[in-house]
Amino acid sequence: MTAETPPTDFDLDHFLPYRLDRLADRVSEALAQLYEAHYDLNVAQWRVLAWLHHRHELTAKQICASTRMDKARVSRAVQVLEGRELIVRRPSPRDQRLHELRLTEAGQALMIELVPRVRTWEAELVAPLTTDEYRRLLDMMGRLEHRLQEGE
Secondary structure, X not given: OOOOOOOOOOOHHHOHHHHHHHHHHHHHHHHHHHXXXXXXXXXXXXXXXXXXXXXXXXXHHHHHHHHOOOHHHHHXXXXXXXXXXXXXXXXXXXXXXXXXXXXXXXXXXXXXXXXXXXXXXXXXXXXXXXXXXXXXXXXXXXXXXXXXXXXX
16 A cells, blocks of 8 residues: 555544534534524523523533533623623622623523424434434433543
């Protein structure tokens, strides 16, 4: 084999990291069309809102860890959401260096409207899978995530 001939034993279509990354990008882009068009939210803003809806109160640092987004991206999303009065930021009583973030009433109302729409979207996405296949997929993903956490 010459230096100009690529190896043939490495097929990206059968390389899990590539396939997962490609799938995650496509899913994220497709879902983003829903909340961008109807709610004027970008991916980072949606993730911040979703985590605050899920956990009720978090710091920006906790959101960074949960979403795996960098600090600057989370900070920009928080500023926009705060400006739209969808979230409120207040100093943490436990650590004055941190700010706790919560949904406002308007943010809660938006999520009450949006969550059923994204769940319907998800149901349409996974429609080709049986209920058992869907549960197994989530289980397998959880095991892979756990494996990666062990290595951290």
